[in-house]
Amino acid sequence: MGHFKPEKLFVEYMVGVTATEPIIPRRYTLTHSDLTGDLFLTIGSHYAWDKINPTRDEVLGGWKIKEIPLYYCVYLHIDQGQYHQTAAAKRNEIFRRELPLALTAIKYADKLLFNTFPHLAQAPIIVNFMSAFPQFARQESWGTFQSIFT
Structure with missing residues (x-):
């Protein structure tokens, strides 16, 4: 992924979700293309x-x-039980390196929601690293959306 480029972000809202509502339920699915570097964010219920x-x-x-x-x-699938420990370690490293970019893209894409409800920028971000390997399976606090930009 690398550095966030707004022109590489494509956002789609699912039926029943707008730029400003609802907050709950509001789910984000962020995927990307390794070939183009494009980010694809789907926001829905x-x-x-x-x-x-x-x-x-x-x-x-x-x-x-x-x-x-x-x-x-946030939920990150480190290995899904399919990879050996070395591959899981590499994926864990990549997710940790790229997560700030992903969170930046989510906040940028949903800026109207954050502008409408400014308190969302202060909400804690809890990240769940999901893995069959105990050393990678953990839950961590990653600050707030506001702290990502300061």
């Missing part, structure tokens, strides 16, 4: 499973309410 390829290198996210009043939850 559910994930765009039809956009996901077998390599599972997508970034899934959505707004949630639980113990914390409101937070943004």
Whole structure:
């Protein structure tokens, strides 16, 4: 992926979701093309499973309410049980390196939502690294959308 280029981002809203509502349920499916560097973001009330390829290198996210009043939850599939530990380690490294770009693209694409509800920029980002290997399977706090831009 690399450096964020707005002209390489293509956004699609699914039926029932607009640029400013709803917040919940609001799910984000971010995929990309390794060939062109294009990013494809689908925003809907559910994930765009039809956009996901077998390599599972997508970034899934959505707004949630639980113990914390409101937070943004991310799911990353590190290995899906298909890869050996070395490959999982490499994917983990790539996801960690590229996640700030993915979050930047999501905030940029959904800027009308963030402008309408400025408190969303202060919501915690919780990232779930999903892996069969215990050293990669973890949940981490990645700050806020506001902290990504400062």
